[in-house]
Amino acid sequence: MHAVISGGGIAGLATATALAGLGWRVTVVEVAPAPRRGGYMIDFFGPGWEAAERLGVLAALRRRGRVYAAARYVDAGGRTTGRLPLAALAPVAGGRYFSILRPEIEEALREALPPAVEVRHGRTVVAVEQRADPGAPVAVTLDDGAVVTGDLLVAADGLHSGVRRLVVGGEASLLRPLGFRTAAFICTHPDLAARLGDEVLLTDVVGGQVGIFAVDRERVSVFVVCPGGTPLPDDPRRAVVDELRRHGPWAAAVADRVPDAPWQDVVAQAVVPRWVHGRVLLAGDAAHAVSLLAGQGASLAIAGGVSLADHVAAHDDLDTALDEHERAWRAVVEPVQRSGRRAAGAFVPRHRRDLWVRRTVLHAARLPAVSRGLGSRLIGAATH
Ligand SMILES: Cc1cc2nc3c(=O)[nH]c(=O)nc-3n(C[C@H](O)[C@H](O)[C@H](O)COP(=O)(O)OP(=O)(O)OC[C@H]3O[C@@H](n4cnc5c(N)ncnc54)[C@H](O)[C@@H]3O)c2cc1C
Numbered sequence: 001m002h003a004v005i006s007g008g009g010i011a012g013l014a015t016a017t018a019l020a021g022l023g024w025r026v027t028v029v030e031v032a033p034a035p036r037r038g039g040y041m042i043d044f045f046g047p048g049w050e051a052a053e054r055l056g057v058l059a060a061l062r063r064r065g066r067v068y069a070a071a072r073y074v075d076a077g078g079r080t081t082g083r084l085p086l087a088a089l090a091p092v093a094g095g096r097y098f099s100i101l102r103p104e105i106e107e108a109l110r111e112a113l114p115p116a117v118e119v120r121h122g123r124t125v126v127a128v129e130q131r132a133d134p135g136a137p138v139a140v141t142l143d144d145g146a147v148v149t150g151d152l153l154v155a156a157d158g159l160h161s162g163v164r165r166l167v168v169g170g171e172a173s174l175l176r177p178l179g180f181r182t183a184a185f186i187c188t189h190p191d192l193a194a195r196l197g198d199e200v201l202l203t204d205v206v207g208g209q210v211g212i213f214a215v216d217r218e219r220v221s222v223f224v225v226c227p228g229g230t231p232l233p234d235d236p237r238r239a240v241v242d243e244l245r246r247h248g249p250w251a252a253a254v255a256d257r258v259p260d261a262p263w264q265d266v267v268a269q270a271v272v273p274r275w276v277h278g279r280v281l282l283a284g285d286a287a288h289a290v291s292l293l294a295g296q297g298a299s300l301a302i303a304g305g306v307s308l309a310d311h312v313a314a315h316d317d318l319d320t321a322l323d324e325h326e327r328a329w330r331a332v333v334e335p336v337q338r339s340g341r342r343a344a345g346a347f348v349p350r351h352r353r354d355l356w357v358r359r360t361v362l363h364a365a366r367l368p369a370v371s372r373g374l375g376s377r378l379i380g381a382a383t384h
């Protein structure tokens with residue numbers, strides 16, 4: 001059997017490894033000319049943990065991961081307004097919790113790819129052809145004119161999936177914006193990395209959120225979330241610099257290190273009525289992006305690949321396997337999407353009184369019992 005996978009991100013690479021484990025040959029078509037180095041820090045927990053273990057990549061992920069001691073909130077004057085002991089989150093997740101950069105997850109998955117997986121970088125899918133008869137293979141045309149025939153085409157090409165556009169239609173009705181846009185970049189700033197140490201810095205101001213993580217002794221990872229949607233700013237660097245300066249001295253410290261074209265996107269979920277279209281399957285963010293407000297998108301991207309392979313292994317008939325995977329996997333991701341939508345209202349303080357409420361909660365979180373409860377709410381909300 002042969003699978004063609006559009007997208008060599010977390011979902012694409014995990015699905016490739018899972019299918020290769022069943023003896024499939026896999027061709028991954030990735031638009032980026034080389035592995036992407038940019039990204040943001042991800043909290044890794046949830047169903048991806050066990051899936052990563054089964055794919056044999058958990059140890060490689062943990063080696064690259066880190067556990068931060070606390071999230072420290074600072075106001076626009078640079079003063080500390082509260083601390084959330086992140087160490088309290090790990091026990092709630094049964095110790096199965098760490099932070100890792102998105103490109104580090106991809107690197108670990110890439111290193112573990114079995115020989116049956118071929119990755120074609122710098123290529124994209126331009127046409128998909130399926131005959132009407134059930135079980136007919138799918139013909140995938142790439143932008144270099146090559147036609148690759150597969151028993152299955154997996155669209156793992158992210159929130160703005162090109163294959164989804166070709167097979168299902170435009171994204172306007174398939175994406176649910178949550179009222180924010182986001183940007184992220186990694187930059188070198190040894191002094192700031194040393195000052196942050198093992199604490200994550202989160203700004204505590206009205207109308208936005210900036211997060212800064214020390215990646216190692218040299219680099220910091222920065223994300224910005226602010227209210228808004230499409231169209232995205234024409235000059236993302238300018239928009240990010242302006243937002244950072246609004247968040248006080250800690251955020252302003254990285255304003256002169258914003259790259260020319262920081263990654264930016266709208267914060268949205270993919271809500272697609274059907275993931276299986278003949279022999280085309282939507283996977284990862286292309287099928288069910290949960291958004292950064294829910295967390296777990298990366299975890300679900302890995303676990304979804306394993307779920308697919310489990311259903312393929314369990315059924316003689318591929319079409320039944322795809323339907324059963326969709327049925328079972330929706331039951332896992334839809335509650336996470338709901339929790340993300342619930343979080344949207346409270347993610348960014350809109351008024352000064354919202355800051356006050358958060359600070360009161362953070363103040364109480366100094367008590368171990370309260371911080372454990374808060375951890376349960378944060379991780380529990382993301383898992384139920
Ligand atoms: C700021 C931020 C913070 C986040 N925090 C967390 C977190 O704490 N925990 C968590 O679990 N998740 C988090 N997420 C979500 C997580 O990053 C995603 O859910 C996850 O990366 C989805 O993986 P994916 O492989 O489905 O999609 P992507 O990571 O988007 O990968 C898609 C791949 O397809 C490629 N591609 C795109 N278009 C084409 C095309 N036309 N042809 C070929 N290839 C194409 C891309 O180059 C890319 O390699 C966060 C997301 C953001 C934005």
